[in-house]
Amino acid sequence: MPHRFALIIDPVAADDARDDFADTFTEVDAAAPALSVGELSTQRGDGVFESIGVIDGHAQEVVPHLERLANSARICDLPVPHQEQWRQAVAVAAAQCPPGEAVIKLILSRGVEHGPTPTAWVTAAPAPDFSAVRARGVSVATLDRGYDLAAAERAPWLLLGAKTLSYAVNMAALREARRRGADDAIFLSSDGFVLEAPTASLILRIGDRFTTPEPTGGILHGTTQLSVYDHLASRGLDAGYDRIPASDLARADAAWLVSSVRLAVAVTAVDGAALPVDHALTAELNEYLLSPRH
Structure with missing residues (x-):
């Protein structure tokens, strides 16, 4: 082409x-x-x-x-x-x-x-070549997004939940994460709940359950996250949506940022604290995400 x-x-x-x-x-x-x-x-x-x-x-x-x-x-x-x-x-x-x-x-x-x-x-x-980051993973910094979970309903003019061309805040968040020595960011609501990354959805595994923030409060419902959940369901694994306190990040048994082009990337650390990495499942998810899907 x-x-x-x-x-x-x-x-x-x-x-x-x-x-x-x-x-x-x-x-x-x-x-x-x-x-x-x-x-x-x-x-x-x-x-x-x-x-x-x-x-x-x-x-x-x-x-x-x-x-x-x-x-x-x-x-x-x-x-x-x-x-x-x-x-x-x-x-x-x-x-x-x-x-x-x-x-x-x-x-x-x-x-x-x-x-x-x-x-x-x-x-x-x-597309850019993301093969290295898929294998290596990313460290993340948590950043306050500046509004609580009820803001989207209370202030619809903020356009929370829309994927708009106004991406200056998202890019600023990535720059701030890098200033803090991290590769990426995870937004938190001002009332202490996990939201999403600037350009990706977040999936956690806590015990035997996979969870992602429920798509309210201005969170985009990730198309790749939905595909990952289809794959997990086909394996009989428990995957759902929850209101996730920020404190749950530190106790996760594994975590991934997932998006349409970068695909599944393991989170290796949150605010400098290491997280366990499931390399086998990360590779399996990317193999699935690289297969034709509708």
């Missing part, structure tokens, strides 16, 4: 009741200018996005990603994307990906300021 592949989507045309949306996509040179200087995604981060992992040309978990994109659009008062139109756009982009790992990004923006329609596009590119 070219280094990158890009499609501009005409979201208005998706109002048509039809099965084929090929004429609503325009392939553009991903290395050339394609957006107006008035585009609000670049000026204000006013939009939503998803990142889909691609394995040997197969886009992973497409429907869950599209459903989450639609939920983010609703939270942000954006037009809800037409799922079939975007599914076909993903298929076009995936067909341009070579063997190996790649990433497709879906972006829906408010559009040009004072413009009549939103802007939508899809890109595909080779």
